Amino acid sequence: MTPAPIRAPDHLTLALPKGRILEEAISLLSRAGLPLTLPQKSRALRHEFPGITVLELRNQDVPVYVDLGVADAGIVGKDVLTESGREVYEPVDLRFAACRLSLIREVGAAAPLVRVGTKYPRVARAYLNARGIPAEVVKLGGNIELAALTGLAEAVIDLVQTGSTLQANNLEEVDVLFESSARLIVNRAALKLRRGRLRPLIERLRTIVGEESQTRR
Amino acid sequence: MPPVSSPTRAPSPPPSAPIPEGTRDVLPPEWEQREALRTRLSGLFGSWGYRGVEVPALEYADARHPQDARAFKLIDSGGQVLALRSEFTTAIGRMVRARFAGGPFPLRLHYSGRLWLRALTSELGRLREFGQTGVELIGKEGARADAELLHLAAAALMEVGVSAELEVGFPGFVDAVLEDAGLHGSAREALHGAVDRKSGADIDLLSSQHGLSGEVTRTLHALTDLYGGPEVLDAAAGLAQGGRARAAVGHLRDVAALYNHTLLYDLGASRRYDYYTGLTFRAYAAGPNQPVLGGGRYTLDGGLPGAGFAVGLERLLRAAAPQLPPQPEVVLALDAAGAGAARGAGLCAELAWTDDLAELQQYSVARGIRRWARGSDLFDAGVNP
Structure with a gap:
């Protein structure tokens, strides 16, 4: 060293x-x-x-x-x-x-959360624990939204800047964790x-x- | 699958057995240097009237222990849960209640030994096994006891040649100011964290979430700027409304007057020191961005007041190593008389194990030995007079 x-x-x-x-x-x-x-x-x-x-x-x-x-x-x-x-x-x-970290789901999705995909596993864990949601956190590397569209996860926690990617992919912000x-x-x-x-x-x-x-x- | 040996490749050395992450072997010359530091510190503490004690590395696990969540646990033969010692002050406190219940106070003790934590912490350079040396001054409180520990901390660092700045804090001051601002419950908890991170953005966010007035928000921001030299005490006095906050500033002024050397202050430090009940302090050495010493005032189980500080030997060594005197030269003695003469002259002498001078020469080069001794002669390695 x-x-x-x-x-x-x-x-x-x-x-x-x-x-x-x-x-x-x-x-x-x-x-x-x-x-x-x-x-x-x-x-x-x-x-x-x-x-x-x-x-x-x-x-x-x-x-x-x-x-x-x-x-x-x-x-x-x-x-x-x-x-x-x-x-x-x-x-x-x-x-x-400036951006915000949000919980994102397919528009209209209502199934209970079993898996949540994210690049932010620690933040996701804390958020889900604080709400008593026993979902599994899956750490992903990129294109996080795809997890919610393919059924890998019921929701994703990811950054939102303008929201245009979400609109283009039939996704919506369900909750904002915090502004960054x-x-x-x-x-x-x-x-x-x-x-x-x-x-x-x-x-x-x-x-x-x-x-x-x-x-x- | 049995290992397949390849005839064409030279045999590889046996795989070295791993050791757990966060532990380490201590090799020469680090061991000698570290023990030299320990000896000098113990000697200094002894000369200030602090007496050495040792406490067991195995303790009964206790949920109220400040490091309980991070301590290694073991199961004893009778089924009791034991913990590896994770912190010294609690262990010394247990011993004091058992062995020195009647004093005499003030009781001055010093200790040195190893601690273990399950979690890797960057604060300690990610070690899970590490050494600490420290002192406790138990049974008395007040400005003179606090100032004594500051003097002793400065003397300890000077003793090992480390130039450092001492910084004083008072975690209860932040709590008192928050209380005076009418903050309670979860709002106060969250603001402790924001103030401790000196996060103006989080303070603004929490202020708007909890509907705090502009004046309270300004006070919270002012707390995050309460670090620096003696001017900090005046700024803190300006923020202190209630009795607790004013008493904290008054106490710090008394300690500063008794200490009578340069001190830094950080009165916005709050969160991380739940354990301390009064003044806290740390020492920053020039160079590494990490404190080399830390301590403060606490209350033992049963109500006895105490205060003390500890130094991490690994970290102190990094700051002190350039100032340490060099180790004595090692020579290879070809006979007993040569060894005796060399040792008598203050050198270290290793004994030759053979008369094969070529083998001794090869070893001397590998070991970095430059001179040989025989009888009363000391000469360059490999030269045979």
Whole structure:
């Protein structure tokens, strides 16, 4: 194992998910004053900026890197964060990548739930347990809606953004588990050890997000 | 199916027997380094008047034990359910009630040993078997007892060369502020979690679900920002309405005055420390984003007050290793006199088992031994004077 590099106390390591969120995250963080630019398409997994290292990760891995302290902070959707069960601080709702996690069934379906397909087994289990529904949770990797259409499951728990996929496939949202959006998450020790950099960053992000939601209204 | 041996392939080494996930072998030089830490900490605790004790690794399982859900369980020969020790303070508390019921108090004890948990926890570097060393100060409470533990924690880290920042919390403060805001039952429970995660979004969500006023919501948000230096106490005093909250801030001011060194504060920490009844503290070392020490004030079964802290030896070693003095050099002694002379000079001496110098040379290279000893001579390995 490579020992953790000794970093200057004011160096920040950020865990960001690759793909669309990365672009929005970099843009937001640079508006908040961090010297970041969108990395060129390359095979690099780690990007160095003055005083900042950016780790480009799968979004499920962001809470892991932050909780275990390899990254000081990161940006990840509330859906992924809740599913991870990781104990990190989540001081700012960044309000982009908005969607909701919903219980979805074929339109008019009324049979009792025996199996529920989902990419979010932990969240699904908690939701079903809280309602006393003794259904089996089946962990799936993608195209979750298909499970409800093929009879693999009586319902699925999945993300809904606009609902157009649901309409096109004769599916409907029966219940909304929670609303999700991108969150700034921070390692519990890093918030204290690197407060000189993180606290102002949190405050600037809150201001920016607050102003933007004002103008959008 | 019987194993089929392939004549063309070299025999592979026998498969190594697995060990359970979350356990590990401790090898040289880690073992020596870890024991050196343990010895220095025990010595320091002893010099502060804390006396060493040992408690059994096997305990009776008890549903009221704070780690009961996570402890390994075994069935005793008589059918009783036993648990492997999962936490020290409860075990020390049991011993104190049985063996030191009459004091004298304050009773100062230190301990060191292993703990086991069934669940892997990232907090402990995902180990299910790990070592802890710590102290308990039992039978007295108040600012002076709390400040003593902060002083001792700082001294312990300094003793092993780890520079760290101490952070103080008071989980009851959040609860008191929530109570003063008129929150009860499940709303208070849920808000404890949101405040502890410093989640402004969850606070807004819960505030609208429970119809909280704008003023209460602002107070809840303010709780999530109550971390940092001494200015935190002033901000906390501004939020403290009722007697419990004001007493908590007053107590922290008293402890800070007695401690009289730099302290960090986090008065928004609430959820995870149900077990603690007063001040809590942890130490963050520069570098790894994990605390190296943690503790706080609690009440033992039967009502005796106590407070203490523990350090995880594995984690402390990672922070302390660069500062540890190097191990003495190991030499290979070709005769008993050489071994005696080398040991007398503060080196470690291994004894040669053969006169075959080529074999000894090969071993020395593999083992990293650079010098040999014979009689009163110490010379480069392989050179035969």
